[in-house]
Amino acid sequence: MLEKNPNPSVAVLLPCYNEEVTIGKVVRDFKTALPQADIYVYDNNSTDRTAEIAASEGAIVRKEPRQGKGNVIRAMFEDIDADVYIMSDGDDTYPADAAPAMVDKILEGYDMVIGDRLSSTYFQENKRPFHNFGNRLVRGSINGLFGAHVTDIMTGYRAFSFTFVKTYPVLSRGFEVETEMTIHSLNNNLRLFEMPIQYRDRPEGSVSKLDTVGDGIKVMSTIFRMIREYKPLPFFGGLGLVIDIIGLVLCGSVGIDFVHTGIVARFPTLIGAVMLVIAGLLLIVTGIILDVMAKNDRKEYILNANQIAFLKRSSHQ
Incomplete structure (x- = not known):
């Protein structure tokens, strides 16, 4: 059995676009949960004080001019080297205190840990019914095609190994990147672990960047394209x-x-x-x-x- 790295490096990845209301708390929470980790905030052309607030809280702030979450994640995966990566959002919807357990699972040998919202509080907290319907539709279609049992296909809270990050080709430009990650993992028979987490809706004053219809069409087109390529x-x-x-x-x-x-x-x-x-x-x-x-x-x-x-x-x- 291979010896574990006694001092693994951990990187927390936070892609952000206009998250000044919540980014300060998110950085502080991850600093408390993972005091040894480097916290990276990639500012995706924000027009508010997101970058300024993140820097003041001690995060490493970088700019990504290509608009879209997929583009930000691509830049993060290219630029940052670590033994374990935690990817979350800057909107304070995911609990930072779940991160240490996710890190442990990666160190055990898993390629990707999925923060499963749907088994806990997602359907109670999320007030957008079409999002709930879309999650069920995507989950059913992908699990049926790949013979899998993944509960939360589209979650933005994940942990990755170094090998996954450096071999995963990010093709999507927007929010459909999470769906692409899951399909990529199932297609290549990677080691996945789902961990239920407590999801919470955005706090007052924080505005979602999701377009229910537009992003839903992009996600379904991504599924169609990847089925065509992988199956x-x-x-x-x-x-x-x-x-x-x-x-x-x-x-x-x-x-x-x-x-x-x-x-x-x-x-x-x-x-x-x-x-x-x-x-x-x-x-x-x-x-x-x-x-x-x-x-x-x-x-x-x-x-x-x-x-x-x-x-x-x-x-x-």
């Missing part, structure tokens, strides 16, 4: 099978007419049906080819993760 055989194969069935039914109807009359009376229907069958077969073949490529990508990811983990262990020796 190409069910995606293209299922679509091709449906098209083939339609084409064969049309071919069968023309064939029945031919048996009864001895002539092909509907040439356009026959031609269209044959083209549908061919198109369906091409989609199935495409799904098979892309599925092989997706498996090779997973193999490459495992090799890269092993290399990163080896280099990390070597640096501690």
Whole structure:
């Protein structure tokens, strides 16, 4: 068994946009919960005193000009080196006192710890019914596709290992990044641990940046895109099978007419049906080819993760 690092470095990552009402308390809470941690506040073009207040509380403040939470997380993962990462929000909706237990789980060997809001107080605290519906819809679709049992797909409170952070490709630009993280982890069979946390709604005076409809569309488009990329055989194969069935039914109807009359009376229907069958077969073949490529990508990811983990262990020796 590998020896644990006796003095692991911990980084708390707080992406922020106009959070002057709450950021001071959030930084203080994490300093109390994780006194040994470095707390990073990445200011994403705030127009208020978010950066100033965070700096006055002792946080390391940096700027990220590319708008969007996904862009901020991408910059954080590129810039910051630590043994354990805690990602939270600057709106004081997540409890900092859960962070030490999340750190412990990463040190035990988990790749990502998920702060599970939905098993505790989320549905009582969150006053936005469409958000609750969206969480259930996303959870059901992803768990069904990957055969998983993740409770909170979209939580912004997570802990990561060094290997996860340095091998995870951040593609999303906005709030859909949490969904992308979960799909990425399930697709690559990473070690996940869900920890129930006490969620609380934003305090008075703090305004949510979420757009229920707009962000919901982005999340669903992200799921659609990642299903297409990570599960190409069910995606293209299922679509091709449906098209083939339609084409064969049309071919069968023309064939029945031919048996009864001895002539092909509907040439356009026959031609269209044959083209549908061919198109369906091409989609199935495409799904098979892309599925092989997706498996090779997973193999490459495992090799890269092993290399990163080896280099990390070597640096501690």
